Amino acid sequence: MSVHRRASDAETGLSETNDTTVHTQDPPTDTSTKRQWLDWNDTWAWEIGSVTLAVVGLALLVAFLVTINNTPYANWQYTASPNTVVSIIVTITKAALLVPVSSCLGQLKWNLFQDPAPLYHMQVIDQASRGPWGSLEILLGGIFGSRTGSLTYIGAVITILALAVDPFAQQILTLPSRTVPALNATALTQTSQNWTSTGGLDQSDVHLELPPTLFTAIISGLMQTQRPLEPQCNALSCDFPEFVALGMCSKCEDVTARTDQKCQVEDDLAFWEGIPVHPALREAPTNCSYRTPSNFSFDFKHPQSIAYGTIGVDSDLHKSNNVTFNMNHWSLRPRADYPILGIQAPIVSLIEVDYIDPVRYIVSNATAPPTKPVITECAVYFCERRYAAGTFRPTTQDSSPLHVVDTQELIVKDAQEERPDIYSPDPFYFDPPKGSATLSKNPTYSMDHLTFNSFRPLMMSLFNSTNNGNRFNVSISDTLKLASFLRRGNLGEILDSMSTSVTDTIRKNGHGSEVSGKAFRDERFIQVRWPWIILPVVVALGSLALLLGTAIGSKQTDAVLWKCMVLPLLSSDLHTTPEHRIASVRSADGMTAMSKNMRAVVVQDEGPLTFKEK
Structure with missing residues (x-):
């Protein structure tokens, strides 16, 4: 250090005109420091090691994710969850990545001042090396025109992106559910192609009466209280293949439009006796006969009651000019195996006649025929039912049993039905009608004589809604009061419910077979969202690129690897112009404002580290 001063005469005893220059020199030092075997601070060894650790961490993370991807979560037998393992690996990796990023930003501030640069950049780059806030300041400065170099921007971006690494890591793994086969689970449903009365409790002691199980199935089906036959499935869901079963079917059609109607004037004079109606209304064709497409005939001769309206004014002051016939008629009429609706040999065919709506006449339409009653033809018959392949979920409230997709009528083989011995041990065998193919690949349908011969008499009596007046021969329909129930429901739906109930009973009889399905369960598994x-x-690749760029730049500029050290700044000199006396500023804002206007460069010589304003 060289000191120039002027001594007073009192101090030196010399005249005022003599200038004395005192040269003081520091003791000689050895400027050549001895390099240790491993000088960590003067190399990029720490940074290279950190990047290597980060790369190894990413490789371990990828390997771990590949190993556990799409594996059942139940197989994970460790205390720490997979998400915890991922979080640990990512945390260590991120910590290792931030080491070279911080060092590179620290070194970039020294590299920057190898050429003249604003002194303020020393401050902002140093702050960026210490955390996200300084990095954000660099990025904002770059947006508003402050140029600190592309590598500093990369380092600032990596520092800020590192904040989001942990939240992203938490999203890598998810635990959805999937359906997998359930081992040791039950998946069975029942089917049968034959019925044989088993005797015992299911054997009726009444001549030609159905077994109690079948009779109960019919009644519960008509009441629509039967419980559908559900598969046996103790898993989450069960898949069943297509199968065919012996059963009962029904078919109904509204044939009102295809029913012939012939009406004529009522020839019974006593019918109008005492009814004050206009003479023209007495010519109304109220006496009608009907013939359905199945050649079933019935007549309507006398309505239940007649109501007449207001007294006419212009025509006849003593006669009503309108009349209403209240029909109030409903009947269900069974017939034995009469072909109907394309069914060749039904157990029973039914004709429902519903004449509820009144018929109203006025003078102007007195000669028009009355409206037809609603006429429905139905058939109940033996059939084979094909059940579609489907999935059954016992735990789901809206789950329904397997549904029928096709049916085929079955009739007794030729000459079998005429056998007189109803107790014959030989069963009746069924075939589809001629010209029709069976739905089953192995069709062998049979039913014992007693059960087969009991169906028709029961249903003839069950669906007969007319009372013949013989108190000793009352139909089952009257005994059970079924007419009141059947007339208020949709006959087609009621018969379909009955047919399904009977079919389910036949399917689960002791001579049936089991259809095996596949059981499935829900399983949580580990899924990687790559x-x-x-x-x-x-972030890892950016850190590696930043380290390479900084190391190459430092080598090219022959800059000393000070990195984030502050000691060189404490021991450095700052030579400024007289107008920039920054050392005398005592406020942060003032020093910041002045540093932005000062451009300095590092002067490297054998003396102390010097920042010289340019």
């Missing part, structure tokens, strides 16, 4: 790993990879 896009969420992109950010950690980008």
Whole structure:
């Protein structure tokens, strides 16, 4: 250090005109420091080791994710969850990545001042090396025109992106559910192609009466209280293949439009006796006969009651000019195996006549025929039912049993039905009608004589809604009061419910077979969402690129690897112009404002580290 001063005469005893220059020199030092075997601070060894650790961490993370991807979560037998393992690996990797980023930003501030640069950049780059806030300041400065170099921007971006690495890591793994086969689970449903009365409790002691199980199935089906036959499935869901079963079917059609109607004037004079109506209304064709498409005939001769309206004014002051016939008629009429609706040999065919709506006449339409009653033809018959392949879920409230997709009528083989011995041990065998193919690949349908011969008499009596007046021969329909129930429901739906109930009973009889299905359960499994790993990879690659760029730049400028050290700044000199006396500023804002206007460069010689304003 060289000191120039002027001594007074009192101090030196010399005249005022003599200038004395005193040269003081520091003791000689050895400027050549001895390099240790491993000088960590003067190399990039720590940074290279940290980047290597980060790369190894990413490799371990990828290997771990590949290993556990799509594996059952139940197989994970460790205390720490997979998400915890991922979080640990990512945390260590991120910590290792931030070491070279911080060192590179620290070194970049020294590299920057190898050429003249604003002194303020020393401050902002140093802050960026210490955390996200300084990095954000660099990025904002770059937006508003402050140029600190592309590598500093990369380092600032990596520092800020590192904040999001942990949240992204939490999204890498998810635990959805999937359906897998359930081992040791039951998946069975029942089917049968034959019925044989088993005797015992299911054997009726009444001549030609159905077994109690079948009779109960018919009644519960008509009442629509039967419980559908559900498969046996003790898993989450069961898949069943297609199968065919012997059963009962029904078919109904509204044939009102195809029913012939012939009406004529009532020839019974006593019918109008005492009814004050206009003479023209007495010519109304109220006496009608009907013939359905199945050649079933019935007549309507006398309505239940007649109501007449207001007294006419212009025509006849003593006669009503309108009349209403209240029909109030409903009947269900069974017939034995009469072909109907394309069914060749039904157990019973039914004709429902519903004449509820009144018929109203006025003078102007007195000669028009009355409206037809609603006429429905139905058939109940033996059939084979094909059940579609489907999935049954016992735990779901809206789950329904397997449903029927096709049916085929079955008739007794030729000459079998005429056998007189109803107790014959030989069963009746069924075939589809001629010209029709069976739905089953192995069709062998049979039913014992007693059961087969009991169906028709029961249903003839069950669906007969007319009372013949013989108190000793009352139909089952009257005994059970079924007419009141059947007339208020949709006959087609009621018969379909009955047919399904009987079919389910036949399917679960002791001579049936079991259809095996496949049981499934829900399983939680580990799924890797690979896009969420992109950010950690980008941060790692960015850190590696930043380290390479900084190391190459430092080598090219022959800059000393001070990195984040503050000691060189404490021991440095700052030579400024007289107008920039920054050392005398005592406020942060004032020093910041002045440093932005000062451009300095590092002067490297054998003397102390010097920042010289340019």
